[in-house]
Amino acid sequence: MTDTAAPIELPVIDISNPNDPAVGKAMLDAAAKYGFLYVNSKGTDFSAEDVDHGFGLSKKFFASPATEKEVCRITPNNRGWSGMHTETLDPEHQRTGDFKEALNFGDFKDxxxxxxxxxxxxxxxSEIDGFAQLCNKTCNRILTLLSLGLEMPEDFFTTRHDPKNGPTGSILRYLYYPSIFSPATASYKHDKDVRAGAHSDYGSITLLFQRPGQPGLEILTPEGTWAPVPIIPGNDADAYPFPPILVNIGDLLSYWTDGLLKSTVHRVVFPLAEQRSPNPQDRYTLVYFCHPVDATELVPIPSGVVTEHRAKTGGVGVVGFGGGAGDLEPGKRPLTAQEHLESRLAATYGFTKEE
Structure with missing residues (x-):
C-alpha cells in the first residue's frame, strides 16, 4: 500500500449556475486532467439534513439482521443487497471479494x-426516492456544464439520461465498509486486501457522499502511484454545510469523448492512519451512479473539442470497446448503454448472459 503518498489536490467547482460556459470550461479541464473533482455542496439543492438522513437510513439498514437483508439480495438487474465479499471489482488481482456491503436502488416510478x-x-x-431525485438533478447540472465545456448543445447529455425517455441503469447505492478491527475483516492481511478493488466506474458520472473521519479512497495517478483523496479539500470543514460531493467520470463519458475525459481507476483501502488509530471508524458512503437510458447507442459525440483531441492524440478508446470511438467495423452496430453495463456486471458478480 502507498499510505505515505501525498493526498491529491482536486479543484472545487460551484455548479449553482449550470448555464455558465466559464464553469463548463473549468469542469471540462478538471475532468480531462484528473477524472475527479469536488462539487461545492453550497451550490447544490442538498441540505445537510438530506445527507445526514441518507446516512442514517443506510446505517439503519446495515445494522438490520441478515435474514431481513436476504429478502432483497442483489439480482442481475443490479438492484438489491450484496453482502461481504460478494463483489470482486478487481478479479485479476484480488484474492478475496471486497470488504463491504452494499444496497442498490434502481429507478423509482411514480x-x-x-x-x-x-x-x-x-x-x-419516498425519502429514498427524494434523495435519488436530488442526485439526478445534480448530475443534470454537471452534464449540462460538461456539454457547454465541450461546445455542444447544453441538453446533449441530459436528454440521453432522462428516465422519461426509457429505463436507465442509474443506481443509488448505500455502502458500508467495516473498520479494520471488525470481526468481518480482522483475520485478513490488509497490506494486500482492499475494501474495494481497483476499478473504473461503468457509467457516465458518479456522485460520492462521504463522512468526516472515514477515509480510504485512493486514485491511480498518471505516474502509476496511489494517492489518497481527502474527504474535505484543504481540511476546511467550516467552509461547507457538509463535505463537498466528490464527482468522477465513468467509462461512458471517457468513451464518448475518445479519452479526453478521464475515467480514472480508483480503490478503497484500509488507510495506515486507521490501522494505527485506537478507535477506527466504520466507513459509510452514499453513491449515485448516473447511467444513460438503456437504449442509448455508444457512438462518438459531435464535439469539435473532441475532434481536436483525437487529432492530437489519435484517440484513446476505453477497454472493452475495441479501440477508439471511431473504430466501429462496417456492418457492426454500436453497443448500447445497457449492453456495456451488463458486461461489466457479469465480470463483477459472475452473472451469466442468460441470467
Missing amino acids: GKAQQPLPESLLPHE
Missing part, C-alpha cells in the same frame, strides 16, 4: 421502488 425493499426501509420509500 415514487415507488421497482424492487423489494427491506423491512427497515419500507416506511422511508
Whole structure:
C-alpha cells in the first residue's frame, strides 16, 4: 500500500449556475486532467439534513439482521443487497471479494421502488426516492456544464439520461465498509486486501457522499502511484454545510469523448492512519451512479473539442470497446448503454448472459 503518498489536490467547482460556459470550461479541464473533482455542496439543492438522513437510513439498514437483508439480495438487474465479499471489482488481482456491503436502488416510478425493499426501509420509500431525485438533478447540472465545456448543445447529455425517455441503469447505492478491527475483516492481511478493488466506474458520472473521519479512497495517478483523496479539500470543514460531493467520470463519458475525459481507476483501502488509530471508524458512503437510458447507442459525440483531441492524440478508446470511438467495423452496430453495463456486471458478480 502507498499510505505515505501525498493526498491529491482536486479543484472545487460551484455548479449553482449550470448555464455558465466559464464553469463548463473549468469542469471540462478538471475532468480531462484528473477524472475527479469536488462539487461545492453550497451550490447544490442538498441540505445537510438530506445527507445526514441518507446516512442514517443506510446505517439503519446495515445494522438490520441478515435474514431481513436476504429478502432483497442483489439480482442481475443490479438492484438489491450484496453482502461481504460478494463483489470482486478487481478479479485479476484480488484474492478475496471486497470488504463491504452494499444496497442498490434502481429507478423509482411514480415514487415507488421497482424492487423489494427491506423491512427497515419500507416506511422511508419516498425519502429514498427524494434523495435519488436530488442526485439526478445534480448530475443534470454537471452534464449540462460538461456539454457547454465541450461546445455542444447544453441538453446533449441530459436528454440521453432522462428516465422519461426509457429505463436507465442509474443506481443509488448505500455502502458500508467495516473498520479494520471488525470481526468481518480482522483475520485478513490488509497490506494486500482492499475494501474495494481497483476499478473504473461503468457509467457516465458518479456522485460520492462521504463522512468526516472515514477515509480510504485512493486514485491511480498518471505516474502509476496511489494517492489518497481527502474527504474535505484543504481540511476546511467550516467552509461547507457538509463535505463537498466528490464527482468522477465513468467509462461512458471517457468513451464518448475518445479519452479526453478521464475515467480514472480508483480503490478503497484500509488507510495506515486507521490501522494505527485506537478507535477506527466504520466507513459509510452514499453513491449515485448516473447511467444513460438503456437504449442509448455508444457512438462518438459531435464535439469539435473532441475532434481536436483525437487529432492530437489519435484517440484513446476505453477497454472493452475495441479501440477508439471511431473504430466501429462496417456492418457492426454500436453497443448500447445497457449492453456495456451488463458486461461489466457479469465480470463483477459472475452473472451469466442468460441470467
